[in-house]
Amino acid sequence: MKRGILVALLTVALVGTLSYTARLPAAPQQLSFFVIAHTGPGDPFWAVVNKGVNDAGKVLGVKAVFQGPASRDIPAQVNMARAAISARAAGIAISVSDPPAIGQVIRDARGKGIPVVAINVQEPADYKGEPIPYMAYIGMNEYEAGKNVARYLLPKIPQGAKVLISMHEPGHVGLEARARGIREVLTAERGAKVETLDTTQDPTKSLSTMRAFLKANPDTKALFTLGPLGAIPAIKMIREDKLAGKIVMASFDMDATTIQAIKEGLVEATVDQQQYLQGFISVVQLYLHAKYKLAPTDYNTGRGLVTKETAATVESLVKQGYR
Amino acid sequence: MATVARPAHPLLEARGISKAFGKVQALVSVDFRVGYQEVVGLVGDNGAGKSTLIKIITGVHPPDSGQLFFEGRPAHLASPKEARALGIETVYQDLALVEQMSIARNFFLGNEPIRRVGPLPLLDGATMHRRTEQALREIGITTLRSASQDVGVLSGGERQAIAIGRTMHFGAKLIILDEPTSALSIKETRKVLDYVGQAKRRGLSVIFITHNLYHVYPVSDRIVVLDHGRKIGDFARDAVSIDDLISLITLQREPAREA
């Protein structure tokens, strides 16, 4: 019993202190900006965003922090965003990885007067929920990019061909949009039979899943991966199983493995969404808004494709972590 | 010493008990009795049949033949639960108490006092503590700080004492102690032997199973010797010496007239 009273007293004391300090004005000595993604810098793609964020912070002389869970984890991302709100961020950039969940956080942040921009993944065009009040989107249009890369490969894909899309994060709005763009172009232009496989983020599982599919469907003509986590095992497979020439492959995003494979002719092209800009520009825009009330504007980071011709020039930049 | 008017029949009587496990004849027509307020030492070497006899008395195994009588009435025990309902309780060495739980919680385990608060049946912690401490005092355990101490910090002898105290408290008439002194120091053993005497003085009967004649001899009223499933001796304690018993067990030679 006495112990219960003691615990109760401690709790009351804690809450009391907290309510007292809650009234103290928060005085952040320095502007701090948070960029919060659904995956962290362990993914080579996000490592580049991380660098963009850090560089922007250095250039501007502000605190800019990139945060993301070890592997795709929406609740963890939401929790990080809530902590950023509690830390009285001067601005938050966040990937709209799950519109209802992230939408809520963005509304709460805006409700507390914190400016928010979306990066990397935006609210889907057909989203039926309450509109999400981010101020601008800094990233690429996934659906258009999917159509774009599929069109680039059309000359190498025969009529009625079988095509495999490796989906390493099922349910990811952006990846699904990329896949949809690819699928639409190929079925409309070539009447292709497009299969989408959950290849997971685990390279070993990914490899064996794709191999099993190709064993069952040896007439597959093209392979699309939707990011490095899908591309790395796919390139390994094409190299080991000597599939170059039999299967044309294209991917999304930049990493050393994919670029090397493009140089060797194992991969036709990859979409460069220049994610460094997503980190760098979002911090810059949030900074300019905090400082001069300049409204953030949409910024399309998605550019053309990296092909055999351009691969060498970007390769060194990939190694430095900018592309 | 409390004296009770003794009925003509013994508290427990087993007549002609036989039990075989496959080809192994564990007990052969054993007669065994425990009087009211009597401490019976049950001794014998490993494999003598001591534990089989106890398991039959406590309802774990049914006998192949023979009959049990408890308080003069025939008893057919189908489970340990039925034996316990009659007032036959066993204290197994090492198995009696849960170390991580307090003395009071152990004491009332499976018999928790309940106090109703509205529709909620809540544990009556105050009663548990009070009755535990009272019961332990009654059997002469005075070294414990509080009934809320964890059993894990107690000595082996204290644990035995609590287990014995518990069976006494819950109305046991016959307590069976299985090797209660085997892992104890001399001082602790002495204490456990004290508790056996206490139990007897409070009107209970005790079966004391052990290898160690020096432990059982001073507290027993009667000593029964088993060997290879047969009863080879049944003596009033005063009619036999420890040396006689030792030679009986080791040489299976009967030294004196049966009691």
Place this chain on the structure above:
Amino acid sequence: MRDVGDKAISGGAEAKAVKMLPAAPPERWRRLLAIRELGVLIALIALIVIFTFLQPAFLTLDTFGDILTQAAELGVAAVGVTFLMIAGEFDLSVGSTFAFAGVLLALLVTRFSVSPFLAVPAALLFAGVIGLLNGLITLATRIPSFITTLGTMMMWRGLALAITGGWPISILTASTLLDVLGGRAVYSTLRISALWLLIVTAVFWALLGKTAYGNWVFATGGKREAARALGVPVNRVKLINFSVAGVLAGTAGFLQFGRMSSMSPVWGDALALEAIAAAVIGGTSLMGGSGTIVGTILGAITMASIRVGLVMVGAPSYWYTAFLGVVIVLAVILNVKLEETFAWRR
């Protein structure tokens, strides 16, 4: 008949009349130091001090509400896991139960338009059945629950992915169900899910400490043979606790659904280990037989504090896991040392 033994015994009993306690710290201090939650309390207070030093905004009601809200899902699931661990078993499948029950509820109310009054009990019942099955398999096969629930963990995760096609299920409009489950903010950053956490904590704290059943749970995990010999139905206790772990994992899934407006079949994959971590930080034994509900909740709050605090001080990503690892080890060492020093009462 001579009563030699009796004489000797009564003499002995008189000789050691009431013995006084050896010199010891005053009773009040002893009781304070002996509370099982002391280790985790120290760890939590130390963390609060450190984070407040680095980021003054940490010590505010907003942050506290945030932490409590974040601790809610983990805490509710961890209470079930603690209950089961005290009875001497593990459930590694709580993360999958969490996802499956959450997805099931989401499917029922969205795709099948079932009334929440029916859907919530139905999905909870299903979560309980998942737990019960874990128990039945474990007891029937006598395979350690660590292994059986490793299997069911994969099975239910796979089934959750199968029935949703891997897609999250969302409610896009205002929904009373979501509000009640945890969507609505009660005060500032504090959400309803935190209140559910308090209710679950209170109920299971009372069940464990204040009922006969709680006594049986400790005994079942502490020494099964002793409990059984005293008439405790140990197998039934285990089955009930497996079911409780399932129901609470499902409840945690509902809270997550409420807070996110979305439920994904892939969520909660680290939940089982985090729940065990919360229990262990809070002083629950991996061997069974000892633990407290309040300790587990404090463990969950500690973990949420680390998460929130590291973001707020702007620490680079991934520190969370490393930092958490350090805290787990330190808390366990602290628990063991305090237990050795003051282990005398519960």
